[in-house]
Amino acid sequence: MSTRTALTSRRRNTRPLHTFSIVARDPDTGDMGVAVQSHWFSVGSLCPWARAGVGAIATQSFVNVSFGVRGLELLEQGRTAEATVQELVQADEGREVRQLAVVDSHGYAAAHTGSQCVPEAGHLVGDGYSVQANMMLSDRVWPAMARAFEESSGPLPERLVAALQAAQDAGGDIRGKQSAALLVVRAQSTGKVWEDRAVDLRVEDHPEPIGELRRLLCVHRAYEYMNQGDLALEMDDVDGALEAYRAAETLFPDNREMRYWHAVSLANVGRIEDALPIFRDIFEEDRNWLIMTGRLPAVGVLDVKSEDLERILAQGT
DSSP: OOHHHHHHHHHHTSEEEOEEEEEEEOTTTOOEEEEEEESSTTGGGTSEEEETTTEEEEEEEEEOTHHHHHHHHHHHTTOOHHHHHHHHHHTOTTGGGEEEEEEETTSOEEEEEOTTSOSSOEEEEETTEEEEESSBSSTTHHHHHHHHHHHOOSOHHHHHHHHHHHHHHTTOBTTOOOEEEEEEEOSSOOSOHHHHEEEEEEEOSOSSHHHHHHHHHHHHHHHHHHHHHHHHHHTTOHHHHHHHHHHHHHHSTTOHHHHHHHHHHHHHTTOHHHHHHHHHHHHHHOTHHHHHHHHTGGGTSSOOOHHHHHHHHHTTO
């Protein structure tokens, strides 16, 4: 079988995940992540892989999904990013149609772009990150990603999304836009996957996937503040809790549920007068919240005096 025939056969048995992505490690926190966009449905189910305390991987072009699973295993066994890329690529007959990037827990990055990836295709490896792209409108895409990441500041998830936006602004995928994903894991594993994943967001099918991903990240931050508020209440830090709830509502002002639980928290700490106008607005918008409020005292979620409960429910009349 000729090399070209072998490559064609390999393409037929894999998904053509032409896309652009970034893998990176935050030097301050040690968190690691992947961000990706593609003109392909549900890119987040195939391209990004990450494990707390281990590393992050992007597998794309005519994607070999096993690179994600096997790559994390190799990193966990102590391989460096470069050794992981070399071992995966050398063992793969379809290496010339693959694109792969790895960053390890020490901040070393490595990448591979096969010679048969659809132009424009290429990658750049920087300090603690790698950017890669294939089937792009121009060869300016991945350098734009690198510049955006290096020049950005703030939390890693926001910097990763900034890199995606720079890629799109430079022309992006020649076919257009469809899906995007963002996966960020902690520097160290707790043994609890749900705690190890700092951010795990997907946009499966959208006309503006990067913009939608950015919106979801903002919502994610708002719910983080809500969780901080709940924890503060558990520690009897009422002022800290209310400050966190206000921060959440500032990020996501149209979210009725955030406002509702803010009101419940106010009522539970005896600040009925502050809670009443919030309850009134919510009950006017949707009376189902009024019905639910009447059910909360029986299960201890709303812990107020009977006369205060009457005042709260009266906001819905």
